Amino acid sequence: MSGEPRDRYAVVIVGGGIVGLFTAYHLARAGTGPIAVFERGFLSSGASGRNGGGVRQQWETGATVALAREAVAAWRRFPGEFGFNPYFRQGGYLFLAESAAELAQLDRVAATVRAAGLPLERLDPRAVARRAPGIRTDRIQGASYLGSDGTLYPFPAIWGAYEAARRLGVDVFLRSEVTAIDSEGGRVLGVRVGGRRVAADRVVNAAGGWSGELSRRAGLSVPNVASRHEILATEPMKRFLDPMLIRLSDGLYVSQTMRGELVGGLSVPHPPGVVPGPPSSIAFLRRMSASLVDLFPNLSGLNVLRAWAGYYDDTPDGMPVIGEDPRLRGFFHANGFGGHGFMLSPATSLRVARSVLGERTDLDPARFGPARFLSPGRAMHAEHLQPG
Ligand SMILES: Cc1cc2nc3c(=O)[nH]c(=O)nc-3n(C[C@H](O)[C@H](O)[C@H](O)COP(=O)(O)OP(=O)(O)OC[C@H]3O[C@@H](n4cnc5c(N)ncnc54)[C@H](O)[C@@H]3O)c2cc1C
Numbered sequence: 184m185s186g187e188p189r190d191r192y193a194v195v196i197v198g199g200g201i202v203g204l205f206t207a208y209h210l211a212r213a214g215t216g217p218i219a220v221f222e223r224g225f226l227s228s229g230a231s232g233r234n235g236g237g238v239r240q241q242w243e244t245g246a247t248v249a250l251a252r253e254a255v256a257a258w259r260r261f262p263g264e265f266g267f268n269p270y271f272r273q274g275g276y277l278f279l280a281e282s283a284a285e286l287a288q289l290d291r292v293a294a295t296v297r298a299a300g301l302p303l304e305r306l307d308p309r310a311v312a313r314r315a316p317g318i319r320t321d322r323i324q325g326a327s328y329l330g331s332d333g334t335l336y337p338f339p340a341i342w343g344a345y346e347a348a349r350r351l352g353v354d355v356f357l358r359s360e361v362t363a364i365d366s367e368g369g370r371v372l373g374v375r376v377g378g379r380r381v382a383a384d385r386v387v388n389a390a391g392g393w394s395g396e397l398s399r400r401a402g403l404s405v406p407n408v409a410s411r412h413e414i415l416a417t418e419p420m421k422r423f424l425d426p427m428l429i430r431l432s433d434g435l436y437v438s439q440t441m442r443g444e445l446v447g448g449l450s451v452p453h454p455p456g457v458v459p460g461p462p463s464s465i466a467f468l469r470r471m472s473a474s475l476v477d478l479f480p481n482l483s484g485l486n487v488l489r490a491w492a493g494y495y496d497d498t499p500d501g502m503p504v505i506g507e508d509p510r511l512r513g514f515f516h517a518n519g520f521g522g523h524g525f526m527l528s529p530a531t532s533l534r535v536a537r538s539v540l541g542e543r544t545d546l547d548p549a550r551f552g553p554a555r556f557l558s559p560g561r562a563m564h565a566e567h568l569q570p571g
Contacts, residue, residue, distance in 0.1 A: 267343030301310030371513030392494025419443030
């Protein structure tokens with residue numbers, strides 16, 4: 184945490200989630216000049232402190248698989264490089280299909296993942312039961328499994344990124360909301376925060392579920408929509424589940440922590456946008472427990488310890504938005520990460536930093552760039568495999 188902001192920074196990053204912090208770290212390593220991160224709440228108050236910790240490389244598009252693969256390698260190195268251990272446990276991810284359409288989706292994923300050289304396995308129901316003892320297999324038609332996928336604890340990762348950025352001189356201001364973006368002649372001039380102006384030629388929108396709101400504060404219309412997602416943790420029980428399990432039919436995802444709690448969620452309908460009100464709903468608790476007990480009948484007596492919610496930042500094609508906005512020079516997007524921004528963040532934030540530095544990245548602008556939403560009717564490369 185830092186005292187008063189300077190009058191001018193080389194780069195201002197809005198949002199102290201994992202994306203903003205990693206981006207600050209990479210920029211500071213590159214020696215960009217003074218960098219500030221403004222965070223409206225506290226570190227991890229956004230989705231970065233509310234997620235399921237899932238890390239997977241099973242995706243429908245090769246571009247996402249490539250990022251995920253790089254991110255997995257980075258998470259493995261994280262304790263050594265950052266001095267904090269998020270306990271990345273590579274127990275695999277197991278996707279369950281209960282219909283021909285879901286099997287076909289897993290086939291598409293398998294083709295993409297194997298083309299990238301990853302040893303994805305297709306499992307029959309008996310093999311599923313060996314990986315997930317106690318599971319009910321009568322409706323399962325098949326599954327896909329990749330053993331190098333896994334789960335981590337988000338908080339040590341956030342603290343590691345924060346401390347590393349601070350050591351490199353990044354100023355991080357908490358409880359500091361950016362209320363406006365100043366610009367003139369299609370160029371960013373800085374931000375307003377705490378009633379004062381802070382000048383910067385480059386501003387990064389890493390505001391997660393609030394990124395649409397921040398872009399609008401810069402006068403830009405974007406298609407990002409916040410969507411609320413609920414999640415829970417049960418009381419701990421003896422370890423029995425290594426992989427993260429995902430049931431495609433209802434989007435249930437569940438994994439078991441090292442302490443033995445089951446952590447998981449499933450989507451229940453909420454109005455789009457950031458909505459006031461209690462973070463958890465009875466509808467979610469009912470649907471989540473019914474789905475979990477349907478899959479594991481012997482869990483019926485298990486108690487829920489806590490439940491909470493957070494916001495995805497969704498885009499129409501399920502792909503992130505990374506790069507400078509062509510309508511406003513110096514305004515960079517690092518948002519639209521849906522339900523998978525944490526796992527990909529070591530790889531995506533490196534690209535965000537490169538684009539802020541004016542370097543070319545290996546990201547295809549047609550898939551990741553903000554301009555892809557500016558020509559209506561243009562074909563999009565969608566990523567559909569969204570749960571967990
Ligand atoms: C229930 C749930 C489960 C999930 N499970 C997974 C998972 O298993 N694996 C995975 O990879 N991802 C998962 N995700 C998604 C993941 O958490 C997000 O994609 C990721 O954390 C996004 O990080 P971020 O830094 O972009 O956003 P955030 O962590 O949301 O950070 C954005 C920050 O910006 C701040 N901010 C907003 N507006 C302003 C402003 N005007 N001024 C200053 N600060 C501002 C906010 O307070 C917030 O802290 C899940 C999300 C949820 C909600």
